[in-house]
Amino acid sequence: MKVRVDGEICQGHTLCAMTAPNLFALSDEDGHAWAINEDVPAGQEELAREAARSCPEQAIVITE
């Protein structure tokens, strides 16, 4: 599974990093998120999906 954050759409809500702190990191400046690793580590797939579901901007793109 691959995951990325669309930086144009992300508004810095920071919910992804609250949901899956091992998968997403945040800019100190405005909370913009990025995926720490493009490849989701085994066993963390459901957390990645959960983060994508709860993103208010639907900015998280998952490729299975």
Add this chain to the structure above:
Amino acid sequence: MSTDETTAVRADDAARTEGRRIVLDRHGPEYRTEFVDWAKRLHAGPRIAWNDTHGGYWFVNGNQELFDVARRSDVLSNDADIRNERRGYDGINIPASSKETRGGVIGGFLEMDPPVQRYYRNALNAYLSPAAVARWQPVLDEITRAAIDEKIESGRIDFVEDLANIVPAVLTMALLGLPLEDWVIYNEPSHASVYTPIHSPDHPRVMELAMQMGMSLFGRIQEAKTDPKPGLLSAVLNADLGDHQQDDMEAVGVIMLLIGGGFDTTTALTAHSLEWLGEHPDQRERLVREWDTLRDSATEEFLRFYTPAQGDGRTVSADVEIDGVQFKEGDRLWLSWAMANRDEQVFPDPHEIKLDRTGNRHASFGLGIHRCIGSNVARAGFKTMVKAVLDRMPDFVCDPAGTVHYETTQVINGMRYLPATFTPGKRLGPGLEETIAKIQRVVDEQRLAEPVTVRKERATLG
């Protein structure tokens, strides 16, 4: 289906709510004045309580529990189904206003579920992202400068009426693509409809003002259809909503949501923060001294502590167990951002303001797919106003005798008046009317209200 009927037919309610029952009138003035006592009591007991007022509803008050529940858009609905076309749900207010009295208007996409809710947010994203909002900073600075200039020579200001009401309102007009001078039409009803209780003798007048605001907006929507201008209004009218058909009343509801979200919340945050800074001159001096390092943490801390939008209602849309609670389809529940923000399990000394608090995971913008779409606008407006006050009237003293808080926190934890005195200073430029006219020309000429995907440059004020 009313909430009363819902609770009446459930024989197993007693078992589900056993050990979780509270009686808390969220709409009463005591909830505001005794808020800290309530927080301590609630957090010592079940963190998802059953509140036996207003038809009965779940009251989510713990921080972790709120995080667990609020993100479950798969089992929570915001739908205000006023024509009973789906399951008849009642939107985000508890108690729900009757479907008939809503006059065909719902609270925009905050009272919708996906996918239409998502379509609207997608359409507005490029107007409200951090990069989009940063383009407006020169405009924010200029409106703030003018509002303060109106009062700077007199040594007296009402921080609500003369500053915190004005700046967010004028900026919201600009973002929408509406005439900036219209801010006065929307200003009083936007605040008064929040703070005026239904039983107040002033209520009919406030409703009349709200009606005028709706009529004005309705007219602007018709104009925008034939003569579109850049901004959120056009974005709403032209949003790609899939198969969903938008009517004018739906558009009115969406714009009213953006106005309500843009006006009263930032006003409430700014006023409360200035009141606290006036009461804590040592902390105020520290914030002046260390503005660059404390600006962001102080902003988040004021957001946490005052929680302008206190909570949101939902309807449970499927039977589910979360954190040991058996929720049933049709249950109402209240997500108390305010209570979650005072949870000592997450925030040490939760009832103290610490300007340098770190890791401040407050819930003041909400959590989940409905989280505030204007958070970046709110932060920018707040920081601009507070910085200008600290720069230009650093010795202000608020007058407690003239200070008026909203009687209740049923919707917004707001303030009506916050008069203050300070050492008079010099004007820096023209007054508000002239400034608003100038900004209007800049907005039009530079097409500032275009989405950031179309216009990337910051505003240039000559």
